[in-house]
Amino acid sequence: xxxxVLLTITGLGLGAMYFxxxxxxxxxxxxxxxxxxxxxxFITVGAYLAWWFGEQLGxxxxxxxxVGGVLGIAAGAxxxxxxxxxxxxxxxxxxVEQVLVTVGLALALGALVQGIWGAxxxxxxxxxxxxxxxTILGANVPNDRFVEIGVAVAVLLGLTAFLRYTxxxxxxxAGVENRGMxxxxxxxxxxxxxxxxxxGGALAAxxxxxxxxxxxxxxxxxxxxxxxxAFIVVVIGGFGSIGxxxxxxxxxxxxxxxxxxxxxxxxxxxxxxxLLALVLLVRPTGLAPKVAH
Amino acid sequence: xxxxxxxGIPVVVLVVLALVPKLSLDVPVVFNGPLSSPGTxxxxxxxxxxxxxxxxxxxxxxxxxxxxxxxALFVAAGVYMTAIALTRWEWGLWPTIGFVLAIALCLPxxxxxxxxxxxxxxxxxxxxxxxxxxxxxxxxxxxxxxGGEEGIGLNYDHVPDAFVxxxxxxxxYWLALGYAVLVFVIVRLAVNSSAGHVWRAVRENEPRVEVLxxxxxxFKLISFVLAGFLAVLGGVVWLLLIGGATPEVTTANxxxxxxxxxxxxxxxxxxxxxxxxxxxxxxxxxLGSLSGSSEVQGLPDVLRVPLSEPLFILGALxxxxxxxxxxxxxxxxxxxxxxxxxxxxxxxxxxx
Numbered sequence: 001x002x003x004x005v006l007l008t009i010t011g012l013g014l015g016a017m018y019f020x021x022x023x024x025x026x027x028x029x030x031x032x033x034x035x036x037x038x039x040x041x042f043i044t045v046g047a048y049l050a051w052w053f054g055e056q057l058g059x060x061x062x063x064x065x066x067v068g069g070v071l072g073i074a075a076g077a078x079x080x081x082x083x084x085x086x087x088x089x090x091x092x093x094x095x096v097e098q099v100l101v102t103v104g105l106a107l108a109l110g111a112l113v114q115g116i117w118g119a120x121x122x123x124x125x126x127x128x129x130x131x132x133x134x135t136i137l138g139a140n141v142p143n144d145r146f147v148e149i150g151v152a153v154a155v156l157l158g159l160t161a162f163l164r165y166t167x168x169x170x171x172x173x174a175g176v177e178n179r180g181m182x183x184x185x186x187x188x189x190x191x192x193x194x195x196x197x198x199x200g201g202a203l204a205a206x207x208x209x210x211x212x213x214x215x216x217x218x219x220x221x222x223x224x225x226x227x228x229x230a231f232i233v234v235v236i237g238g239f240g241s242i243g244x245x246x247x248x249x250x251x252x253x254x255x256x257x258x259x260x261x262x263x264x265x266x267x268x269x270x271x272x273x274x275l276l277a278l279v280l281l282v283r284p285t286g287l288a289p290k291v292a293h
Numbered sequence: 294x295x296x297x298x299x300x301g302i303p304v305v306v307l308v309v310l311a312l313v314p315k316l317s318l319d320v321p322v323v324f325n326g327p328l329s330s331p332g333t334x335x336x337x338x339x340x341x342x343x344x345x346x347x348x349x350x351x352x353x354x355x356x357x358x359x360x361x362x363x364x365a366l367f368v369a370a371g372v373y374m375t376a377i378a379l380t381r382w383e384w385g386l387w388p389t390i391g392f393v394l395a396i397a398l399c400l401p402x403x404x405x406x407x408x409x410x411x412x413x414x415x416x417x418x419x420x421x422x423x424x425x426x427x428x429x430x431x432x433x434x435x436x437x438x439x440g441g442e443e444g445i446g447l448n449y450d451h452v453p454d455a456f457v458x459x460x461x462x463x464x465x466y467w468l469a470l471g472y473a474v475l476v477f478v479i480v481r482l483a484v485n486s487s488a489g490h491v492w493r494a495v496r497e498n499e500p501r502v503e504v505l506x507x508x509x510x511x512f513k514l515i516s517f518v519l520a521g522f523l524a525v526l527g528g529v530v531w532l533l534l535i536g537g538a539t540p541e542v543t544t545a546n547x548x549x550x551x552x553x554x555x556x557x558x559x560x561x562x563x564x565x566x567x568x569x570x571x572x573x574x575x576x577x578x579x580l581g582s583l584s585g586s587s588e589v590q591g592l593p594d595v596l597r598v599p600l601s602e603p604l605f606i607l608g609a610l611x612x613x614x615x616x617x618x619x620x621x622x623x624x625x626x627x628x629x630x631x632x633x634x635x636x637x638x639x640x641x642x643x644x645x
Contacts, residue, residue, distance in 0.1 A: 035414055037549075087612065099360075100556055100615045103549055108608025115602040228425055228545060235418045266433040273426040280411050280419055 002138035007257045009136070013145035013214060015253025016152030020207035021230035022237065022245040023159060024200025030176040030240020031189075031196050033095055038083060038102040039204050039230070040223030041109035046076035046205020047124075047218040048113055054125050061125035068125065069209040073202050080201020084194050106224075114220040121219040124212035144213050151210060155203065156246050163242065172196060176240040229256075232276045251275070303477075310470055313337060314463035323579065331462040338462070338469035338534055340574040345473040346527040347554040347570030348480055348563060349520045354552065355560035356484055357516040358496030360413075363404070363420030365547040366427045367521040370400055371528020373431065373445070376538040377438050380448035389451070393529060401521025405514050412499075421545065428543040444539040447532060456533050465534055472530045473567065476523050480563060483519060492516050496561075550577075553611050558621050565623025572622075576610075577603050 021043060028036050050072025054064030083105065091097045130147060133140035163169035171192045174182045183189050204223075211226060212218045233252050237244030255275065256268035263271075314334055317327045324333045346368060353359045374396050378389040408419040434441035449457050455464045483489050491512045494502050502509050532538060541547065550573065558569020580603035590597065599605050618624060 029414075035417070090616070094619075096360075097615050097619065100552070101612050103552060104608045104611035104615065106608075107546075107549065107553070108605045108612070111602035111604035111608060112599060115598040115605060224545070228421070231418060232422060235415065239414075264433075266429050269429040270426055273422040273429070276422045277407065277419060280415055281407065 002140075003261070005137045005139035006141055007261055008254065009139070009141045009145050009149075011254035011257035012250060013148040013253070014256065015250040016148040017207045017211055017214065017226060018230050018233045018252055019152050019246050019249035020155060020203045020210070021226055022233040022249055023155070023242050024203040025230055026234045026237065026239055026241065026245050027172065027176075027196050028200050029234065031172060031179070032088070032098075032193055034088060034098045034102065036102050036200070037099065037227075038105040038109065039200065040227030041106050041113075042076050042080055042201045042204035042223070043208040043211070043226055044113050044218075044220060044223035045079055045109060045208075046072045046201075047208030047212045047222060048072075048117055048122075049075045050205070050209045051122055051124055051212065051218050052117075060127070062127035064125040065127060065209075065213070069206075072209055073205045076205025076208070077198040077202035080204070081194055081198040083201075084197035088197070089190070089193070110220060110223065117220075119220060121217035124216055124218055126213050126216060130213060148210050148214060151206070152246075152249075155206070156242070159242050168192065168195060229272065232272060236276060236279050307470075307474065310341070311467070314466055323575070325582070329463075331459045334462045334466045335534070336575070336578055338466040339578065340571045341466075341469040341473045342527060342530050342534060343554065343574040344567035344570035345469075345476040345530075346524060347551060347558070347573075348473075348476050348566045349523040349527065350551040351555045351560060351563070351566035352480055352483070352492075352516055352520040352523075354555055355562070355566060356489070356496065357492040357513060359513060359516065360417045361420040361517075362417050362545065362548050363408075363422075363424035363427075364520070364524060364551055365543060365545070366404075366420075366424040367397075367401060367524035368528040368531065368547070369427055369431070369543040370396055371525035372532045372538045372542050373439060373528075374525075375529050375532050376445040376447055379451055380445055381438050383448070384451070386451045386453070393525065397522045397525035398518070400525070401518045402514075405517035405521065409510055409513050409517060421548075424543070424545060424548060428540070428545075431540050431543050439540075440538070442540060444537055446537045452533065469530055469534060472527060476527075477563060477567065479519070479523065484563070488512055488515055493561075553607065556621055557611060557614060559623025560621065562621070562623040565621050568622055573607065576607060580606055 021039065025036055025039050028034055028039075050065075050068040052068075053071040054068030057064055057067055087101050087105065088098055091101060126144065130144040131142060133142050134146070135141075163173055171182065171187055171189065172195075175189050175192055179189060207226065208218070208222065211222055215222075229252060233245055233248045236252070237246070237248035252272050252275070255271050258268070259271040260266070260268035313328050315329065317329045319327050324336065326333050328334075328337075350361075350364050353361050353364065371393065375389060375393050378384045378392055384392070404420075404423055408416055408423065411419060431439045432441055433439075439445065455461055456468065484492070491502060491507060491509075495509045495512055499509050502512075528542070531542070551570075554569040554573040555566045556569070557573055558567065559565025592600065599609075614621065618628070620628075
């Protein structure tokens with residue numbers, strides 16, 4: 001029983017990170033129709049900048065994590081906004097080229113991070129209270145799992161409220177459903193594009209920071225490995241659906257943890273891939289319809 | 294005149310390439326030693342091999358319009374299944390060849406039949422997922438067959454002597470050249486066949502093909518199986534060339550590299566894709582040693598760090614190419630001719 005509880009909470013923690021990456025990807029694809037391969041680079045850049053700002057700052061791990069994390073997330077948003085303005089927008093009517101540019105960007109940014117900070121993993125600042133465990137139903141759960149789950153739930157609620165109750169959210173939701181109609185009504189969708197990219201970049205960087213806490217280190221391949229599972233989450237959850245992403249992220253995180261433990265290591269990844277193939281063959285549009293909610 | 298050029302140029306290129314192991318020419322900067330030295334031949338063989346593999350990907354992406362992110366899986370299947378049969382199971386040469394040919398036919402047939410039920414981004418994702426499953430399988434190292442992170446060192450007992458040893462690098466070079474020529478000829482025949490015409494029709498307008506009474510599914514499946522089959526063969530050549538299997542061939546980054554090669558050279562063109570594969574491999578291999586050179590090491594950090602990462606240079610180059618030369622390198626001659634326009638550009642061309 002205690003193992004099961006530990007696996008469940010750890011799986012939820014993993015799912016929380018998948019959700020943060022997938023929600024940005026999902027909104028970007030839903031609104032712009034761009035499958036953003038550079039999203040993995042945003043994760044890596046965010047995590048590394050958080051670590052680097054922390055190093056420059058000094059002080060206890062708590063302060064370094066908090067201040068470095070906030071600066072890293074801001075940097076992730078900035079990088080993503082610049083990418084949208086400089087590289088995606090000029091190719092507005094050429095969707096295949098947009099995807100290709102993000103592929104090139106993923107390669108280049110990943111290599112740049114490795115060039116600047118080296119291929120070796122860097123120890124991430126983790127405050128000692130996050131490493132300590134809390135006993136729940138006999139299971140000793142590391143406290144950082146609760147932080148990850150809490151942050152993801154807060155983001156889910158915040159995003160839902162943002163999409164439902166603000167004017168920008170309304171424009172984004174309308175844009176996902178019918179971009180042409182929104183522009184025809186005289187609303188400048190391009191601002192929403194940049195905003196969604198910046199938001200996606202910030203969430204990816206946040207996922208990068210949390211993954212640093214979860215694994216205790218950052219390394220240049222972090223973004224790519226998270227990105228592939230985030231893609232799977234987006235496809236299962238349905239493009240453009242935040243709620244669908246959340247459900248799919250939880251399912252993927254849990255299946256991975258259970259299968260890796262109860263079957264053998266690595267089976268979890270195979271099970272997730274199998275789930276994706278099944279979902280696509282049964283319902284090619286994903287589990288949720290294409291509506292931002 | 295055009296027809297003579299379209300046959301003549303490939304033949305001349307082929308003759309020159311076939312004679313390379315006999316030339317002791319020195320090409321400074323590009324290669325370390327003379328052309329006939331084993332190191333240079335090995336590098337050139339790798340370049341030729343990848344020009345062939347890039348062309349197999351072009352069949353899918355360029356000619357049929359299928360954006361697959363799982364092509365690495367087939368190359369990896371060729372590398373790993375051959376290595377496992379020869380090294381782990383200690384099979385002879387002929388049973389291994391038969392086994393790998395069967396894999397080359399069945400694997401793309403099964404995976405294609407499943408993944409082609411969806412199209413567009415969903416197809417890209419399913420193929421990515423299958424490739425990911427292959428990567429996980431190799432990492433898991435079932436029964437100690439794949440060797441996990443370390444890969445497999447090839448057991449040369451049943452490999453023909455002509456392909457063993459540094460002195461025989463020239464034979465490996467000719468093998469790689471033969472592979473590239475084989476792929477070129479088969480793809481040329483296939484693309485010019487009636488199925489090949491349907492591929493391009495599917496790429497341009499799939500609903501219209503359906504309205505005309507043809508089933509796009511079967512034509513896409515033929516394209517998928519042909520590309521997969523040739524890619525598996527490429528994997529076998531790669532194994533002989535490198536002398537072992539490494540897990541990097543299973544990664545998603547390898548498929549992305551194939552995509553970059555094809556777009557670099559020009560998607561939907563045979564020579565473009567091959568040129569792209571050749572140049573990408575050459576740059577990828579040589580930029581690394583260039584970055585170790587004293588000129589680059591002497592630069593200030595702002596320049597030195599990006600320049601010492603080959604993937605950064607390739608990625609940046611790729612982005613520039615997508616922006617400024619959308620047709621890839623293959624479109625350059627026409628573009629250069631276009632600098633002296635014979636007619637006024639149409640308004641929409643001028644706007645674009």
